[in-house]
Every structure is written in structure tokens, then in C-alpha cells.
Amino acid sequence: MxxxxxxxxxxxxxxxxxxxxxxxxxxxxxFVALSIGLGLLSVILSTDKRPVGIIDHSGVLADPVIYPEKRDGAIPFTTFLFFTDAKLAQVALDNREIQGYYVLEPDYLTTGEVSLTAVEASGPGSEGDFAALLRANLLKNQPTELRQRMLEGPEVTIHSxxxxxxxxxxxxxxxxxxxxxxxxxxxxxxxxxxxxxxxxxxxxxxxxxxxxxxxxxxxxxxxxxxxxxxxxxxxxxxxxxxxxxxxxxxxxxxxxxxxxxxxxxxxxxxxxxxxxxxxxxxxxxxxxxxxxxxxxxxxxxxxxxxxxxxxxxxxxxxxxxxxxxxxxxxxxxxxxxxxxxxxxxxxxxxxxxxxxxxxxxxxxxxxxxxxxxxxxxxxxxxxxxxxxxxxxxxxxxxxx
Amino acid sequence: MPTIEVEQITKRFGQQIAVDHASFTVDPGEIFALLGPNGAGKTTAIRIILDIFKADSGTVTVLGGPMTEEKKDRLGYLPEERGLYQDVQLDRSLVYLATLKGLSAADASRKVDAMLKRFELYDHRKKKIKELSKGMQQKAQLIVTLIHDPELIIIDEPFSALDPVNTQMVKDLLREERDKGKCIVMCTHQMHQVEELADRLVLINEGKVVLYGGLQEIRRSYSGQEVDVHALTDLPAELPGAARVAKHNSGYRIHLEPSVTPQALLQTLVERGVQLEKFEIALPTLDEIFIQVVTTAGSPQ
Structure with a gap:
């Protein structure tokens, strides 16, 4: 033995x-940690942290609710700056102070049309955040539970x-x-x-x-x-x-x-x-x-x-x-x-x-x-x- | 009591008989040569003695009984097909193999250091085996064989890859072990080493024992009607009893007539006033005996 x-x-x-x-x-x-780390790093580095401008002619974002105010993860929620007219927003864009600016037309609620002006053709990578912001503000007068459900969707659990x-x-x-x-x-x-x-x-x-x-x-x-x-x-x-x-x-x-x-x-x-x-x-x-x-x-x-x-x-x-x-x-x-x-x-x-x-x-x-x-x-x-x-x-x- | 007793062992591999009813004994305090041409069955016989192979028939007694796990610690074996862990450091490899022979790690370590110094390998102890020369590896293997002070030493071609200095060292070492009462079985093709070292021998050919006994006894039994003579004066032209006289080295080899004894020739030479420097019965070399036995046994009947 x-x-x-x-x-x-x-x-x-x-x-x-x-x-x-x-x-x-x-x-x-x-190598697993390295590849995850590099992946995250490249996302963080490539994310534009400058604010995005909004000119709201529709009144949907008057007295806006910023939603969500913060979120988990390495990439923060986009900051939005409100401008009264397009000229001021254009100056900020020319000065590279903002990534771009959205314009909500007066008939936005009926047409749903929004225009975006940005330096790069692909636009700022913040469409999702802008859409979330719009949804939150459109629903802000609804009861809390309803608003929550509509914003978060169903949570499906599969049972055996x-x-x-x-x-x-x-x-x-x-x-x-x-x-x-x-x-x-x-x-x-x-x-x-x-x-x-x-x-x-x-x-x-x-x-x-x-x-x-x-x-x-x-x-x-x-x-x-x-x-x-x-x-x-x-x-x-x-x-x-x-x-x-x-x-x-x-x-x-x-x-x-x-x-x-x-x-x-x-x-x-x-x-x-x-x-x-x-x-x-x-x-x-x-x-x-x-x-x-x-x-x-x-x-x-x-x-x-x-x-x-x-x-x-x-x-x-x-x-x-x-x-x-x-x-x-x-x-x-x-x-x-x-x-x-x-x-x-x-x-x-x-x-x-x-x-x-x-x-x-x-x-x-x-x-x-x-x-x-x-x-x-x-x-x-x-x-x-x-x-x-x-x-x-x-x-x-x-x-x- | 003999250290090894081999009695009538037979081993077949398929249709081929590797060992055929071989018997011999080896005693403590002797160097015993196991000889034979390539493929004669020497290695198979050794593997049967060591219980690596089982004999088909016959019995083997080692150190007073059948081979057991405990007895493995009392024997040292240097196989013909040999090597060491190539990627492991020399000292680690030796200590591991020594502990497998029952030494404690501390004892093994101490003895390995001493042996490495004796074999002049101490400065190379941290090298991997593959970084050592062939001769150094051979010495390392001899250390593995002897490190645990075994009672029975079985070595196959112990001098291969060694230079003359190391060959002499190993010879001295083997004599030293014999003098301590160890039993040494040596397999080799180098007949002059056998002549120099062995006390007794067995010659195996085609699996059978064809020659067995004391070295000198065997040589004498193979000596012919020949004497070697060195004389200070010339030999007489006519020499009664001599069938033929030939120059041999710096003297003469005299082939005697069948009825004449060496003593009778010596008397004749003295009577004729020949001043003798040397008179010796010519013994055949082991090489000559080996060739004679193997070719006779191997030739068709």
C-alpha cells in the first residue's frame, strides 16, 4: 500500500x-476573464458619454420624468439636454458638446415622427434610452402598477x-x-x-x-x-x-x-x-x-x-x-x-x-x-x- | 543455501520455445555470468527469475522461496532495455526509484547524494535525465540498481556505454559487492569481462543450458593437447611427442601428439637442456569456447 x-x-x-x-x-x-474584460472595455471605451439634445415641440416631455434614473451595468443611462430651438442645439452639436439632437414635432402624438440630427450617419447609440424616456413620459400619468407592467413586460417562468x-x-x-x-x-x-x-x-x-x-x-x-x-x-x-x-x-x-x-x-x-x-x-x-x-x-x-x-x-x-x-x-x-x-x-x-x-x-x-x-x-x-x-x-x- | 535455484524452467511464446528445461543455481558471494547468443533466452530466464513472466513449467526459488513483493526490496536489477524518466530531474528520479525499493525518503535522499558523489554525477543532480550523456545515464541506472544495498544484483550488460575509467570503477564496485557476500548475476557479451570477473557461468543457447560450471574448470575442460612455451634458447629441431610447433606471440605453441601428456613434453624439454622461461597449458579463451559451443550446438545434426 x-x-x-x-x-x-x-x-x-x-x-x-x-x-x-x-x-x-x-x-x-x-483567457476567459481577459476576453470578457476586453469585450467590456471596448464597449465602455466606444460608448459616447456626451449628452443627447431634445427639442420638444409636442409637449410630451414638458416636465419630463427621466426613466430609469439609473441602471446596473458598466454603461450609464444617456443624459438628455433640453433645448428650446434647433439653432441652439446645432451650436452645441457643432461644438461637439452633444452627440446629436432629437426633434419631436408638434403632431408627434398622431404621427409618431421624430427627427434626429447627428454628426455620424449611424447616430448616437442611445435610441433605446430615448425610446425608454418617451415611454416613461407617455405613461407617467398612469397608475404605478400599470406603468410598471407596461414598461417591464411579462416575466415568464417555465414550470416542469x-x-x-x-x-x-x-x-x-x-x-x-x-x-x-x-x-x-x-x-x-x-x-x-x-x-x-x-x-x-x-x-x-x-x-x-x-x-x-x-x-x-x-x-x-x-x-x-x-x-x-x-x-x-x-x-x-x-x-x-x-x-x-x-x-x-x-x-x-x-x-x-x-x-x-x-x-x-x-x-x-x-x-x-x-x-x-x-x-x-x-x-x-x-x-x-x-x-x-x-x-x-x-x-x-x-x-x-x-x-x-x-x-x-x-x-x-x-x-x-x-x-x-x-x-x-x-x-x-x-x-x-x-x-x-x-x-x-x-x-x-x-x-x-x-x-x-x-x-x-x-x-x-x-x-x-x-x-x-x-x-x-x-x-x-x-x-x-x-x-x-x-x-x-x-x-x-x-x-x- | 543458493540465492537463486532455477529448476527445469520452460517458457513458450506461441510456437517458439524461449527457455527449454533450464536449470542452474547461483550462490551468495559469487559473480555468476549468464551467457548466450542474441535471442538465446537469457532475458526471458531473468524475467522468470524476477517473476515478471511466469514459467510454463519448472520452479524458481529466489532468496529461499518464491518471489514476493517484500523480496523485491532485496534485489537490484539493471535490465538490458533500460532508461529513466527523461523529463525528471536526476536526483528526484533516483530518490523516487530508491523509495520504491523500501528506503525512507530521508534515507533515499542521503544515499542518492553519496552515490552521486561516488559516481561523479553530483554536479549534474539538478539536470533532467535527458540532458545527461549516455554514459552518465548508465551510471545513474547503476545507482538505481545498487542504492538499496540489495542481496541479489542482476545486471544486464553493465559495461555498455562506459568509458575505460568508468568500466574499471564498475568492475571494482562489483568485486566489492561480491566480497560483501552479495550474489551477482551478470549478463554480457563481453567475454573478456566475464573472464576477469566471473566465478561461474551458464551458457544458454536456443533456450537450453549448454555449458554450466566454474570458469576455470570450463576452460580446462576445453583445453586441447596444446602448451605455450617461452624459451631463452631455441627449441630442438626434432621434438619427440610434438605433432606441430608454431610461433605464438613471442614464444611457441606446441600441439602434442594424442598419447603425449604436457608433463612428458616438459621432461623432454628439460632433458634436452632447453632453458624455459614459461611453460603453460594453453587454455582456450571464453570467446573461443563460446563460438565453439554455439556453432556446434547451432549447426544442423
Whole structure:
């Protein structure tokens, strides 16, 4: 058991302590934050903060209500300046004191016509604010509740028939989170698998295998390698998730109504139950590849056979989200390579029958056991065959 | 009690017999050479001894019983196909492999430092393995083999990639280990190294043991009717008992007639007044024995 920990520690630290790993782990949240930051910065920088002029001949904006007086976000509500006639507004525009000016004609209420004069052909980017201002002032004499409803529109919440889960536009995170978390998990599985593949092939390539095998049992060696490399993937995942949570808290207020709590709980439970065997299955398959292939490059090429199906549900994600109970979605939930990404997403957005969850998990666990069996067999048969590939037939039939 | 007892082991890979009813023992305090041409079954035999492969039949006893996980800490193995983690620092790699042999991290670290100094690698300890020369890597591998003070040392081609100075150092090291009572099994193709170091040997050809015993005993058993003579005076033109006399190095090699013993020839030379500087029964070199045995055994019947 002691040697298992030594192998575990060696496998874990040799990846985690490399510059490549640290760079890789930091680069994803860094580039995400950077691209969001740059996007926001460019919007802020490109926003013209000068006021916009209004000449009101219609009287709609006499004694105006400025609505909304303030709003959330990086871009403030446009400031409006009222001019008595167009000449004064034109002077202000010529002096670049204002972005442009709107003129409401006396018959605005009947025609709805408004003219805008601006330096740039595209006009100031404040049409929305001007329209909001007009609406607020047209409705200012209406009862508060009516005015509020007309200004804000309906807030639609979609309720699932079976339970209390709900997805509303405000709870969009509840919809995106399972997909994002699923992708992160699958990425972590692939990274771990990749490290494991590399670790096994490398020992064959650099001929360390025999020295190690005369020091530690194959079981302890394999277990240490699998757990060590899985932990590398989990470390990566934990750091990314932490970054995602911090990022989410920073940019949005997390909804904490009862529905989303129920959803997150059941989603997390299925996610955990799915990903544990998935992790073991993919790692064992990668270890098997490493043991059967003759060199790292060849093994990496073949590993696509496993990693492509794992990501395949993403190609059909729209269909899965729209029809979570379709034959395609159910099929993906049952096939062990596609279920890690499909099943948790389905559980998050719809009511999946218990038998499907049970069957899916059972198949996944069976596949994980099968993969470990194949991996240890491949390892024993293929570990000392330098330059000679182990065939599938030998793997299924041969004796160590 | 022998350190290794191999009895009638056989191993097949498909239709091919890699080891065919091979038997031999290796004792503590000896350097035992395991010889044979390429593909003879030496490496397979070693892997069976080390329990990497299972024999189809026959038994192997190592350190008094079958191989166990605990016994792995008592043996050091330098395989022919060898290498170290290329992207890992030398000292870290050695400490890891030493801890796998049961040393504590502190002990491993201390011993690695001492060995690195002895092998003149201490200044390179922070380099990655791939940055070391082939000879340096070879020395690093020898450190891995010996760091945990094993009772049984199995080394395959220990002198490859070493310069003469380092070759001498490794030879001294192996003798030192033998004198401490360690059992050393050495696989090599360098017969002169075997002649210099080995106490006993086994020669395997096509999976079978074709030669087994003490080095000198084997050489004597292969010596023919030949003696090497260095004389201060010329040899007589007629020499009774000599079938043929040929110049050999700075002396003569005398091929005796079948019924004549070396003692009889010596007596004749003394009686004829030849002043002898050296009189030696000519023993064949291990190279010669190797070629003779392998070509005879390998030739069609």
C-alpha cells in the first residue's frame, strides 16, 4: 500500500509541478476573464458619454420624468439636454458638446415622427434610452402598477410538470451550468486520460518499466498511476470550477430560489454518480492504449476513438435541450461514452425516469469494470513488448 | 543455501520455445555470468527469475522461496532495455526509484547524494535525465540498481556505454559487492569481462543450458593437447611427442601428439637442456569456447 502512495505522489507531482501544467491551468480562466474584460472595455471605451439634445415641440416631455434614473451595468443611462430651438442645439452639436439632437414635432402624438440630427450617419447609440424616456413620459400619468407592467413586460417562468424545478430567464445559469460543468468534467477526464496514456507509454518508451516492475506490483503500479493522473485532472477541474464560481458571482447574482436548489442538488448527485465511473472508464481505456501502443504519438492518435464520442453530445446539444426525452437523448444517456455529458444535462432540464438513470449508471459502471479488466490485461501482456503492438485478438485471448 | 535455484524452467511464446528445461543455481558471494547468443533466452530466464513472466513449467526459488513483493526490496536489477524518466530531474528520479525499493525518503535522499558523489554525477543532480550523456545515464541506472544495498544484483550488460575509467570503477564496485557476500548475476557479451570477473557461468543457447560450471574448470575442460612455451634458447629441431610447433606471440605453441601428456613434453624439454622461461597449458579463451559451443550446438545434426 505504501508503494501505491509513492507511485500516486510521483505521478501527481511530476505533472502538477511542471510549468506546462501551471500555464495550462491558469490559461483557461485567464483567457476567459481577459476576453470578457476586453469585450467590456471596448464597449465602455466606444460608448459616447456626451449628452443627447431634445427639442420638444409636442409637449410630451414638458416636465419630463427621466426613466430609469439609473441602471446596473458598466454603461450609464444617456443624459438628455433640453433645448428650446434647433439653432441652439446645432451650436452645441457643432461644438461637439452633444452627440446629436432629437426633434419631436408638434403632431408627434398622431404621427409618431421624430427627427434626429447627428454628426455620424449611424447616430448616437442611445435610441433605446430615448425610446425608454418617451415611454416613461407617455405613461407617467398612469397608475404605478400599470406603468410598471407596461414598461417591464411579462416575466415568464417555465414550470416542469413533474416537480418544482423551474427555468426562468433569470435562472439561465441553471440551464447553462450543467452544460458548462459537463464540458469541464469531460475536458478534465480527457486531460487525466491523456496524462495517463502518456505515463504508461513513456515508461515503455524510456524502458523504465522493468525497473519499476521489479520494485512494485502491477496492481499497485496501475492503481497509483490511475489515481495519480485522475487527481491531476481533478485538480485542474477544481481550479477551473472555482474560477468559474468566482467569475459567476462577480458578474451575476446567483438565483437561490427553491426550484434551482432542488435542480442543482439532483444534478450534482447524478453528475457525481456519472463521472466517477466515467473517470475510471476513460482512464483505464487510456492506460490500455498506452500499454498496447508502441509509442506515444501512435497512442494519442488512437485515443481520438474515445475522446470524440465523449464530446459527441455537444454537437447535438440543441436537440437534447429541446427534446430531452427523444430517442437520441435516451440513446446518448445509455451509451457509456456519451452518457457522462448527456445524462446530467437531461436530469437538470427534465424529468428522467428512474429506470433510465439506473440503467445508464449500471452500464457505465459495467463499462468501467470492463475497461479496468482490459487495461490490466493489456498492461501485463503488452508492457514489455517494445516496438511490437499488442493486437486486440491477443488482448482478448492471450495469457500473461 | 543458493540465492537463486532455477529448476527445469520452460517458457513458450506461441510456437517458439524461449527457455527449454533450464536449470542452474547461483550462490551468495559469487559473480555468476549468464551467457548466450542474441535471442538465446537469457532475458526471458531473468524475467522468470524476477517473476515478471511466469514459467510454463519448472520452479524458481529466489532468496529461499518464491518471489514476493517484500523480496523485491532485496534485489537490484539493471535490465538490458533500460532508461529513466527523461523529463525528471536526476536526483528526484533516483530518490523516487530508491523509495520504491523500501528506503525512507530521508534515507533515499542521503544515499542518492553519496552515490552521486561516488559516481561523479553530483554536479549534474539538478539536470533532467535527458540532458545527461549516455554514459552518465548508465551510471545513474547503476545507482538505481545498487542504492538499496540489495542481496541479489542482476545486471544486464553493465559495461555498455562506459568509458575505460568508468568500466574499471564498475568492475571494482562489483568485486566489492561480491566480497560483501552479495550474489551477482551478470549478463554480457563481453567475454573478456566475464573472464576477469566471473566465478561461474551458464551458457544458454536456443533456450537450453549448454555449458554450466566454474570458469576455470570450463576452460580446462576445453583445453586441447596444446602448451605455450617461452624459451631463452631455441627449441630442438626434432621434438619427440610434438605433432606441430608454431610461433605464438613471442614464444611457441606446441600441439602434442594424442598419447603425449604436457608433463612428458616438459621432461623432454628439460632433458634436452632447453632453458624455459614459461611453460603453460594453453587454455582456450571464453570467446573461443563460446563460438565453439554455439556453432556446434547451432549447426544442423
Amino acid at each position: 505504501k508503494k501505491f502512495w509513492l507511485v500516486f505522489k510521483h505521478e501527481y507531482l511530476r505533472h502538477v509541478l511542471t510549468k506546462r501544467f501551471i500555464f495550462g491551468i491558469l490559461s483557461v480562466p485567464f 410538470v413533474a416537480d418544482s424545478r423551474s427555468v426562468s430567464p433569470d435562472n439561465i445559469l441553471g440551464l447553462i451550468m450543467p452544460i458548462v460543468a459537463g464540458i469541464l468534467f469531460v475536458v478534465a477526464i480527457n486531460i487525466s486520460g491523456g496524462y495517463l496514456l502518456q505515463a504508461v507509454v513513456e515508461e515503455k518508451e524510456n524502458r523504465t518499466m522493468e525497473i519499476v516492475l521489479t520494485s512494485v506490483s502491477t496492481d499497485q503500479l496501475m492503481a497509483g498511476k490511475i489515481m495519480g493522473n485522475l487527481s491531476v485532472g481533478l485538480t485542474q477541474l477544481a481550479i477551473w470550477l472555482a474560477a468559474a464560481v468566482i467569475g459567476t458571482l462577480f458578474y451575476a447574482n446567483l438565483q437561490s430560489d427553491a426550484g434551482s436548489v432542488v435542480m442543482i442538488r439532483s444534478y450534482l448527485a447524478v453528475l457525481a454518480l456519472t463521472f466517477l465511473p466515467a473517470f475510471v472508464m476513460v482512464s483505464a481505456l487510456m492506460a490500455m492504449l498506452g500499454a498496447t501502443a508502441t509509442e506515444a504519438r501512435e497512442a494519442q492518435q488512437i485515443s481520438g476513438l474515445f475522446s470524440i464520442p465523449i464530446f459527441m453530445p455537444l454537437w447535438f446539444i440543441t436537440s437534447i435541450l429541446e427534446h430531452p426525452d427523444s430517442a437520441l437523448a435516451v440513446g446518448f444517456s445509455l451509451f457509456p461514452l456519451t452518457s457522462p455529458l448527456t445524462l446530467p444535462v437531461r436530469v437538470a432540464i427534465s424529468t428522467v425516469p428512474a429506470w433510465q438513470i439506473g440503467l445508464s449508471l449500471a452500464i457505465l459502471v459495467a463499462a468501467a469494470f470492463g475497461a479496468v479488466w482490459l487495461a490490466s490485461r493489456a498492461f501485463r501482456l503488452g508492457m514489455l513488448r517494445y516496438g511490437k503492438r499488442l493486437t486486440l485478438r491477443e488482448l482478448l485471448r492471450g495469457a500473461a
